[in-house]
Amino acid sequence: xxxxxxxxxxxxxxxxxxxxxxxxxxxxxxxxxxxxxxxxxxxxxxxxxxxxxxxxxxxxxxxxxxxxxxxxxxxxxxxxxxxxxxxxxxxxxxxxxxxxxxxxxxxxxxxxxxxxxxxxxxxxxxxxxxxxxxxxxxxxxxxxxxxxxxxxxxxxxxxxxxxxxxxxxxxxxxxxxxxxxxxxxxxxxxxxxxxxxxxxxxxxxxxxxxxxxxxxxxxxxxxxxxxxxxxxxxxxxxxxxxxxxxxxxx
Amino acid sequence: xxxxxxxxxxxxxxxxxxxxxxxxxxxxxxxxxxxxxxxxxxxxxxxxxxxxxxxxxxxxxxxxxxxxxxxxxxxxxxxxxxxxxxxxxxxxxxxxxxxxxxxxxxxxxxxxxxxxxxxxxxxxxxxxxxxxxxxxxxxxxxxxxxxxxxxxxxxxxxxxxxxxxxxxxxxxxxxxxxxxxxxxxxxxxxxxxxxxxxxxxxxxxxxxxxxxxxxxxxxxxxxxxxxxxxxxxxxxxxxxxxxxxxxxxxxxxxxxxxxxxxxxxxxxxxxxxxxxxxxxxxxxxxxxxxxxxxxxxxxxxxxxxxxxxxxxxxxxxxxxxxxxxxxxxxxxxxxxxxxxxxxxxxxxxxxxxxxxxxxxxxxxxxxx
Numbered sequence: 001x002x003x004x005x006x007x008x009x010x011x012x013x014x015x016x017x018x019x020x021x022x023x024x025x026x027x028x029x030x031x032x033x034x035x036x037x038x039x040x041x042x043x044x045x046x047x048x049x050x051x052x053x054x055x056x057x058x059x060x061x062x063x064x065x066x067x068x069x070x071x072x073x074x075x076x077x078x079x080x081x082x083x084x085x086x087x088x089x090x091x092x093x094x095x096x097x098x099x100x101x102x103x104x105x106x107x108x109x110x111x112x113x114x115x116x117x118x119x120x121x122x123x124x125x126x127x128x129x130x131x132x133x134x135x136x137x138x139x140x141x142x143x144x145x146x147x148x149x150x151x152x153x154x155x156x157x158x159x160x161x162x163x164x165x166x167x168x169x170x171x172x173x174x175x176x177x178x179x180x181x182x183x184x185x186x187x188x189x190x191x192x193x194x195x196x197x198x199x200x201x202x203x204x205x206x207x208x209x210x211x212x213x214x215x216x217x218x219x220x221x222x223x224x225x226x227x228x229x230x231x232x233x234x235x236x237x238x239x240x241x242x243x244x245x246x247x248x249x250x
Numbered sequence: 251x252x253x254x255x256x257x258x259x260x261x262x263x264x265x266x267x268x269x270x271x272x273x274x275x276x277x278x279x280x281x282x283x284x285x286x287x288x289x290x291x292x293x294x295x296x297x298x299x300x301x302x303x304x305x306x307x308x309x310x311x312x313x314x315x316x317x318x319x320x321x322x323x324x325x326x327x328x329x330x331x332x333x334x335x336x337x338x339x340x341x342x343x344x345x346x347x348x349x350x351x352x353x354x355x356x357x358x359x360x361x362x363x364x365x366x367x368x369x370x371x372x373x374x375x376x377x378x379x380x381x382x383x384x385x386x387x388x389x390x391x392x393x394x395x396x397x398x399x400x401x402x403x404x405x406x407x408x409x410x411x412x413x414x415x416x417x418x419x420x421x422x423x424x425x426x427x428x429x430x431x432x433x434x435x436x437x438x439x440x441x442x443x444x445x446x447x448x449x450x451x452x453x454x455x456x457x458x459x460x461x462x463x464x465x466x467x468x469x470x471x472x473x474x475x476x477x478x479x480x481x482x483x484x485x486x487x488x489x490x491x492x493x494x495x496x497x498x499x500x501x502x503x504x505x506x507x508x509x510x511x512x513x514x515x516x517x518x519x520x521x522x523x524x525x526x527x528x529x530x531x532x533x534x535x536x537x538x539x540x541x542x543x544x545x546x547x548x549x550x551x552x553x554x555x556x557x558x559x560x561x562x563x564x565x566x567x568x569x570x571x572x573x574x575x576x577x578x579x580x581x582x583x584x585x586x587x588x589x590x591x592x593x594x595x596x597x598x599x600x601x602x603x604x605x606x607x608x609x610x611x612x613x614x615x616x617x618x
Contacts, residue, residue, distance in 0.1 A: 083273060095479075096582030110272075112279050113307075120310045123340055128306075133341065141579040160272040160305040191329055192271075192305055 003066030004029050005163055005195040006051055011060035013046060020046050021057070022219040028212075030162075033189060033196040035206045035227075037241060038216030044199045045089070047216065048165055051197070052086055053077075064163070082110075084163040085156035089171075091148040093140040099126075099151050100136030106158045125154040128188075130180060145172045153181075157188070164188075166198035170205045182208040203242075253302055257285050264289045267300035270308035286315045298326040304333055313337045368594070372572045378494050379502060379568075386495070394500050401504025405466040406512055413461055417516035420457060421449065421523025429531040438532045442539055443616070445524040446547035451614065454517030455558035456603055459566065462509065463595040467570040470501050471591040474574025475584045498575070502567040509563025510556045517555060550614030558606055562599050569595040 006028040013021040020043040028034050038044045049055040050062055053069045062069040067080055093102050103122045107113055113121070123133050129150040140148065149172065156164060164185075170178040182205055188194055200206055206213070206227075213230040215223040217237040223230045231242055253268040255275055268274070275282055296316075298304070313334065320338070324331075352360070386393050428444050474497060477483045483493050521543075528534040573591035577584050 079273075095580035110276065112276055117307075117310060117314070120314070120337070120340065121307060124306050124310065124337060127340060128336065139580060160307055162273070187332075191333055192303065 002030060003063070005032075005065060006197065007063040007066075008047075008050070009061050009063075011050060011057040011062065013043070013050065013055065013057050019219050021050075024060070024220045026214060026221050026224065028195060028197060030195055031189070031193050032212050033185075033210050034198070034212045034214055034224075035210035036197060036199045036214050036216060037201075037206075037237075038199075039237060042216050043219070044216055045167060048086075048167055048197070048199060051165060052084070053081075082159050083161055084165060085159060085161035087149070087152050087156045087164070087166045087169055089167040091140070091152040093148060093152055093155070095140050097140075098136065099131075099138050099140070099143070102140070102151060103136075103155045103158050106155065110159075121158070122154075125157055128157070128184065129154045130177075130184075146174070146177055149173060150181075153184075160192070162193075162195060164194050164196045166196065166200075168200060169198055170200065170202045175204070178202065178205060179208070181205075185209060255282065255308070257282065257289070259285075259289050259293070262293065263295040263297060264293045265297045265300065267302075269303045270301055271303050271305040272307040275308065275311075283311070286311065290315045290317070294322040296321045296324050296326075298324065298330060301326070301330060304330040306333055306336065309333045309337045368572065371576060372568055375498070375568060375572050375575070379499060382492070382495050382499050386499075392495065394496055397496060397500035398504050401500050402508045404469075405462065405505050406508030409462065409465060409508075409512060410515060412465070413458055413512055413516045414519045416461060417454070417457060417520035418523040420453065421445070421520035421525075422527045424448065424453070425524035425527035426531055429528060433532065438534065439542075441524075441528050441532060441534060442542045443546040445521060445528075446543050447551060447615070449520045449524065450517050450547060450555045451551040452555075452603075452607075454520060455513045455555050455562060456599065457520075458509065458512045458516045458559065459562040459599040459603075460596055462505070462512065462563070463566045463570075463592055463599065466505060467566045467595045468588050468592050470567065470570035471574040471577075471588045472584065474498075474571060475577030475587060478575070478577050479579045479584065498571045501571055502564065505563040505567040506560055507563070509566075510559035513555055513559035546616065548614045548616060554606070554610050554614060558603065561602055561606070565598050565602055566595045569598060 004027045006026065008024060008026045011021050011024040012019070024047070026047075036044055036047065046055060050057050051064070053062070056070070064080055065083060067076060069077075069080075071077065093099075094105065097105065100122055103125055104118050107118045107121060122136065126133060126136060131147065131150055131154070135147070135151075140151070143151065149169065153166075153169070156166075166185075169185075170181055173181060185194075185196060186209055189196060196209075198205070198209070210227055212225060213223070213227050214221050215230060215233070215235070215238055217235065222235055223233045223238065230238065253274075255266070255268040255270045258265040258267070326334070425441065425445055428441055429438070432438055432440055432444075474483070477497070483497070486493050486496060525534075525536055525539045528539060529536060570591045573587040573594070577587045
């Protein structure tokens with residue numbers, strides 16, 4: 001029996017005395033694509049940061065692949081980080097490096113792959129996210145908003161992560177691109193058995209991609225389960241969010 | 251994740267099994283690469299049907315092993331064939347990323363051109379400043395008093411402590427070292443002349459300029475630079491607010507006003523330090539020192555010192571603003587421009603100081 005990919009138990013977090021998470025628990029198993037929903041300021045990004053280990057919860061524990069995030073073993077921590085990829089909301093590309101170098105950076109850090117291998121891999125990732133080889137020379141400042149998203153996704157995928165965290169992946173993309181993105185992540189998930197957790201407000205992304213939905217409200221996960229089950233939950237946020245679209249999504 | 255990638259070679263046939271992913275391959279990468287390379291030349295039949303996972307890193311590795319073409323016979327699941335097909339679709343001759351190497355003459359030329367561009371930029375900024383000043387004279391309501399006073403406070407009032415500390419220590423040091431020399435000549439009383447002239451005319455202004463260039467100059471470049479990176483400057487423009495009047499002009503005038511005041515303060519503290527050291531080392535009373543200071547140091551020296559303060563403040567601010575406005579939207583450029591701003595400001599200050607020394611060589615030096 002494999003351990004769950006993500007397991008949060010009794011997590012509490014607060015900012016300036018104001019509770020963001022109170023006794024929050026979540027368990028994500030391998031191969032699930034979880035859409036994380038919640039109102040603005042409900043602590044979705046905070047939850048992602050806790051999963052990434054960027055923010056240490058005040059109490060409770062976070063386990064990834066069965067390993068505690070607070071384990072003191074540095075090598076274990078590093079190997080753990082290599083198994084997950086994160087797409088930040090605003091890309092968080094290294095502004096001093098070109099697109100090519102941004103994607104090649106994590107690969108070079110492995111100190112195991114030769115230059116030709118890295119070059120092919122980078123161009124493969126660029127092609128995967130629908131960019132051309134010529135785009136590799138551009139600097140992040142020269143990219144449009146949608147391109148930044150795609151380069152950031154290519155970088156998040158560089159290390160072939162088993163767990164992919166996406167913060168608003170399709171916000172700011174046109175519907176066409178957003179559809180491509182959904183198909184791309186779906187394909188990758190099928191090929192590699194990825195586990196995906198994404199924060200999104202976009203109903204189409206949610207409908208097209210997510211297998212499971214977690215709803216964050218009142219400082220905890222109020223509902224988690226397969227998409228259609230969660231939509232029937234009777235909570236003011238859920239009814240408000242899906243609203244009239246509830247039928248259409250089903 | 252227990253199935254390690256493994257490779258089993260039979261005569262004329264290679265069987266791959268397990269989990270071919272980057273994470274699983276990493277621990278014994280060299281061995282796997284060597285095994286693959288050994289098989290690549292002779293084998294025509296590849297059996298990948300027992301592979302549970304195949305990520306793109308492994309796909310690239312296999313594709314390379316096969317010499318960028320499909321092997322004669324290949325048993326593989328459709329899903330994994332798809333990831334290999336992605337690699338196969340890549341253009342064969344991916345252009346290598348190369349940066350042109352530059353020879354020494356080219357580097358010198360580029361440096362010279364850059365210096366010229368910076369000089370030009372500063373002249374443009376100066377011209378803009380003149381135009382803005384003319385505009386503000388006609389429209390006094392638009393004068394940004396708040397920003398101006400904020401800059402005087404930040405660059406002046408908040409720098410009082412650090413300039414006093416440094417000035418005091420320098421005063422003590424110079425007084426102490428000079429006293430040792432003067433004592434051996436029996437010319438103890440000349441300590442007043444040495445300290446007075448050197449600190450008021452030369453050391454005070456230059457010392458403050460170096461401190462302020464490091465403290466306020468870098469802060470100005472970084473602030474304007476970050477405003478450019480985050481497009482705040484553009485946001486200002488869209489609101490119809492002139493960036494030169496709101497951002498640049500108050501900084502330049504603020505520092506130009508604050509600098510002579512700082513020079514006065516630092517020179518005073520440095521002289522005080524020198525007086526104390528003279529008292530300890532030469533037994534020269536404070537009253538004697540103060541009484542003789544006006545006689546030893548003509549008024550012109552103070553005026554020269556304060557004029558230098560005004561000039562230095564102006565130069566530091568204009569250099570800092572120029573480099574801040576030319577930050578490109580990335581972190582590397584921000585750090586490079588902040589460094590350039592401080593280095594250029596200090597160098598220019600020393601240059602201006604030398605020019606001052608030449609043109610004022612007849613003024614304020616008591617003739618014996």
